Each structure stands twice: as C-alpha cells, then as structure tokens.
Amino acid sequence: GRAQRWRRRRRRRRRRRPRPVPGPGDYLALDLGGTNYRVLLVRMRPPGQPPEIVENVYSVPGELMRGRGIDLFDFLAATIADFMAEHGAAHLAENPAAPLRLGFTFSFPCEQRGLASARLLGWTKGYSAEGVVGNDVCQLLQEAIDRRGLAARCVALVNDTVGTLAACALEDPACMIGLIVGTGTNAAYVERVAAVDKYSTELPAGESRVVINTEWGNFGADGCLERFRTDLDRQLDAASINPGRQTFEKLVSGMYLGELVRLAIQQLVSDGVLFDGRMPEALRQPMSFHTKYLSEPAHCGPRPAAGPPLDMMTVRCLCEAVSTRSAYLVATGISCLLKRIGSPDDVTVGIDGSLFKFHPHFPQRMIDKINELHPDAKFLLRLSEDGSGKGAAAIAAMA
Template sequence: MKRLDRAISKGIKKETHPKAVVKCYPTYVQDLPEGNETGKYLALDIGESVSNFRVLMINFTTEGCDMLSEIYPIAQPLLNRPGVELFDYVAQCLADFVHKYHTGKEKLELGLSFSFPVNQTALNEGVLVKWTKGFNCAGVVGRDVVTMLREAVDRQQKVNIKIVALLNDSTGCLVSCAYKHQDCKIGVIIDSGFNACYVEKSDNVTTFSNVNNKPFVIVNTEWGAFGEDGRLDFLLTEFDWALGTTTGGWNLPNFERMVAGTYLGELVRVIMKKLTRERLILNGTGSKQLFTTGIITTEDVITVVTSAKGNLSICRKFLYERLGLPHATTEDCIDFNYICTLVAMRSAHLVSAGVACLVNRTSFNPITVGLDGSLYMNHPLYHDWIQAKVPALLKSPRELKLVLSQYGRGRGAAFLSAVCAKELVREKKTTNSGSIGERKTLSQRP
C-alpha cells in the first residue's frame, strides 16, 4: 500500500508525472450530481466490451430517473480498421438511437464514457494515450477522441448533439454512484480491466490547472500499470510470470494482471498445469485441453465457486467434459475448486489494498466506494472479501460503505452531462446577477 501511495503521489505531481508509472490523469470533473437534475441526456459507453458498445438516454424527473439503452455490436474487423471508420459507425448507431427514442428536435447533451487511457486537457477534451482491450484502430492514438466523435456526428447530419463531457469507466462509476450516495468519493472497476478514480484536493494535483478555483477534482489513477517498474515483484509468483508467455507477453506483470477478469481463468490453468506436471494432482496425467491457452475463463472460475458448497458435480463435469480429464477424482475436484477460490480471493484482497490506499489518502468521513464490473458483480464471495479486508487496512476507522454502481460507466456519463448543463445555467445566472450564488462542490454534499 505504501508503494502504491507513493506511485499515486508521483503521478499527480507535475515534476514527477512524466516518469510516473501510475499516471493519475486529472479528469476535470469537479462537480457531482445532487439528485435534483432534470431533463434528458445521452451517454455513449465505448470500451466496456470488445464486441459491443452501449448508448443510453437518461430522463430525470421529480421522482428520479428513467433509463433507455441499446447495445450495438462491433464487428471484429472494425477493431483494426482506421479510427474514422469506428467513429462513423458509432455515430450512425447513435443517430439511429436518437431517432428511435427521441422525437424532439432540441439539442441533446452527451457524455462520452471512453474506457481507455486518455490524457484529458478539459472536461470535454482528451487525447488517447494507447488502445487496450483488443482495440487497435489506426489514426486515433495522440488525437482528441471527442473531436473525432464530434466530426463523425456532424457527418451524419441527422442529429443535434453536443458532447459536453468525457470520462473513463471508473469516473462514470463514481459519478453514477454519487447520484444516490452523495458521499461517494471513490470509483472502482473490476472487469476485463481494472481501474480506479478518487476525489483529491485540487491543490495536490499540480498537473491540473484549477481555473474554476474549486477545492477538489476527480483523479483517474490508471493504476492497472502499477508494478511495471518492478515495484510489485515482491508479490509475484512463478505463475504470474508464466502468464506473460501464455498471453503473448502483452506487458510486464502488473496490478491489473493480478486482479482483472481477463487473466484469472488463465492463471488457474497455469497453476493446474504446473501441479499436474509435478504429479500433485490428477495423478500426473493432463490432457490436450488442459495444456491449451485460454481454455479456462473467468466465467468458469465464477461458475465453479458459485456451485453449492459440498456439491462437486459442476467441478466434475467441467474437468470431465471441458478439460478432457475423465480420470479426475473427488480430491481433484476439491483441489480445482480450491485453486479457483484462492486466485479470486487474491484478486479481491489486492483490490482491498488499493481501495484502502485511496481511502487513506482522503479525509472524508463517511465515505462510500462505488464498484462496478462483471467480476465484482458476479462472483458470489468477492464483495464479502473486500468488505472484510478494507477496514483492517485503514489507518484509522471510517464510516465506510461499498456500493454496487451497476451500469455506472454509462449512467455516469449521462449524469455528468446533466451536471454540466446545470453548472452552465448557474454560471449564466451568476453572470447576469453579478453575484456568486450558492454552489455545491465535491466537498459540499447535503
């Protein structure tokens, strides 16, 4: 935790940021929903999945908010086509959605949730640092993704949309959670990737130009890269190192690869393979399937652990049919279940250490942590592990809540659009009246 804390401090300082592994990009988000937003707002969520993206419309009423959403597929070839083609396709789907669900012709504000490393230069400007999650569209890295989307929407000539905010998945998670839990100051995504953001004092983030003179700003940590400089080597096992060879050596072992759902299934397989060859399980006899990269998915790990306690039928069926191991004994089934549990538990405990580190960096009390992502949502024990571990890692007791922020990344983008619209109205009123009215910031919640 001390190493992560130092890495974050290095990322938010202007003089050390260029060499920081944990980049800690300021998001320019300095205001959160207050629960009294009104109107209709759009959100576009790109990056949750390599195979699709989501478009949402949030309608705020006096009774809360209603949500409409559609999921649109991304054809595999499009992942490697020029970025202009990807954004044109997204803009076309966005126009279809608007015409399907919105008959009015007034301008709609849109928040873009873009779940890739982006260096933001304003609330609605951000340059793509690198593609991840299987995307590799040429001509996008180094460019402002908001401008590229805006140009694609303009080429449609069918819709009247203004892109007012850019945010990543963890920021969307925090903003969405804050709509109902206004003491939410941390957002964490535990999915195919792993990231977190938190509310930091603006004065501490010297990479951020606080032109609005507000006391706090949300920082997107991009902490998945933590450890690529060797700072996590003391925690790595031989199985973590082996994972680099089986997954094509995408990068060095890091925080994300020890936690995220993309890697847990393969980590279980690597462990099973090693123990089999050492004749510690399966009587030393493996199979072609067991030695095949990617045969075990994180969904498989969750399914095995989800099976009723003491009921090994799911484990046995998986070993027999999927891994071609009909000679697996009851003890082998127990061992397989145990390996799946340990791999997931380590992931949850590492998440807990990261969350505790962020809580310790703040002084908010009470404080809520919003969490989202398939691994957190679907694993039956994951929440309980984090809930038990985080308090034990805090420097001092806090009134702490862990809250599921379902659909957080998409809803958060729409919520932030509503916040931006409300702030614009406030600014106009302030300008017209010549006085400064009351305004709630990240530190002032009812």
C-alpha cells in the same frame, strides 16, 4: 443486477457540504470500447427517483475499425440519428439553441486535457482507424455530429471507472471512490485540487475537488509488487500480449485468474501429485479454465471424469487461494485510497465488475482486509452498475 450493499459498520454520518446533482432532463450517452457500441437516452428525474433509460447496441463494422477515422465518427453520428428517430426523440436534437448534452465513454488510452477534451494516445482492442491517434476524440465526434445536422453537444468524455463513481453518486452522495474489478480493474477517487500538481483546468466557482482516474491496472510495472508474484504469475505475464505491463491487473482481474489456476493445476500434474500425473483434456489449452469457475461455490471448473475427491478438493483450494489474493490486493488499494481521502465521515465505494458481483466471498474478503489494514475507516461497498451509460449521462448533466 443485485442491489446489494456491504457495510463495515453503521455510524451516524456528519453533515456534508451538498454535492451537485444532475437536474431533470434528457441526456445522451455513447459507449465505445470494443466491437459493440451503445447509444443511450437517459431521462434524469427529480432527486430520489431513478433515471429512465433506453438504449440500442450496434456492431461496429471491421472496415470502420480499421479504415478512416472520419468514417468511424460519421458512423457514430449516424447511429445517434437513427436511435433518436427509432425512439421518437428526434425532436430533442433539433434545436441548435438548446443542444442535447452528450457524455462519451471512450475506453481507449487518452490524455485528458479537460472534461470535453482528450487526445487519443493509441488504439487497442482491434481498432486502427487512421487519422485519430494524437487528435482530440471529442472534437472528432462533435464535428461528425455537426456534419449530420444534429443539435447535440459532447460535453464530457468519461472513463468507465469514473462513470461507475458518478452512477453510484446519483444515489449516494457519499460515494468518493469508483472501482471496477471484473475482466480488468481500475479505480477512481475524489481528490483535492491542491494535491494535484498537474491540474491546470479552471474549475467552477466554489469547487475544490476533482476526480482522479488512477489506471491502477498498470501499478507494479516498476517491480514494487514482486513480493506478491509467483513463478506462475511470471509465466502468465511472459505468455501475455503485453509482457511487463498491467502487473496489478494480472494479479487480480478476471481475465487472468482462471489461467493462473490452470497453470497451477498443470504444475501439480507435472509434479505427479494431481490427477495421477495426467492433465485433463479440457484444460490443456491456455485460457481454458474460465474465471467464472472461481465463483462457483460447489466446485471449481470442469470436473474431470471420475476425478478423485481429494484432487477436486485441491482444485477448489487453488481457486480459493487465487481469488482470495485478488480480493486482498484490491482491498489494499481501496484502503490506500481511503487513507488518501482521509474523510472522518463514511465513504461509499461504488463497485462494478463480475468478480465483485458474482464471486460469493469476494465482497466479505475485501471488507475483512480493509478492516485489518485501516481499522479506523468508515466505509460502505456498494454495487454500482452501468457507469459507462448512466454515469456518463450523469456527468454530462452536471458538466
């Protein structure tokens, strides 16, 4: 990835209370969020040195995704054993007196009851393994690890957005916000415990802050974003697999922006003002205009044969309008979090996701809108990749 930073302004930072950092050592990270599944061994090094990471990617068989939950978790434990053996690290998980610490990125809806306790609310992404919904997934994983005879302990269940924050904080202690804006979107931030009504878990002595996973993709379900929605947004929502849900995500994330442009093109073609009233064959099917086209500065999308320059300019303007709205809305959310945190010092926002990484104007448009909405904010936008791997291991190291 590109190690790029975007800063509003450079100011001398005030002295901060030191934050905990992971000590040197070896840690495991598991990343389960779809048909592919990762196992990572992360070797944390002294402060200032990047961690060493080795990883394997495994495909989860369909029969395990839809079969018995105990078989799915036994599969996860078996891959850990195979991974450790393949990389000559089996000895790290052989001492029950000093079990290998493990961070588990589990990208499904959960009610988190503690750092290493989370109840699955429901499967998504094609999973339906029985006997898991309503149960503690950390406990199910730990039981499978124990059945396998591995000396490893699941010490943290990690959301990928929280992991993004943690991965960034490894290199920048001023990171207090984690953001993902790619296929989907979400944000997490550091909050004072006193401001969290529902928080009841006991904290280590001296700690007064927790990380809040906002799940802001579903923001707007109560209708508060109607002023920003168009008829095309409502058309897209109605045709989606979850109408009336994930409203904010449908306005800003990569899963939907390309389809919004396609629907706009379709409307203009129907009105007879684009492509002589004939819809290009390549764009007739839903989701055929990929969001990656919005990130290409030279042109937007598959160019119809002999497309008139004015028509192509119109398509380019549609791409700009949809991507700019996305950047502005995301920036609005970040501006709210910056105000919520209320820090007089610089705050770093660790960001991952294809829209931020690959769209040539997305970062600057975010900066411009944050400056407009919160002129006094001192912030830095920083690319933070692999929160589900490096970030999960960092959290396990500090758990």
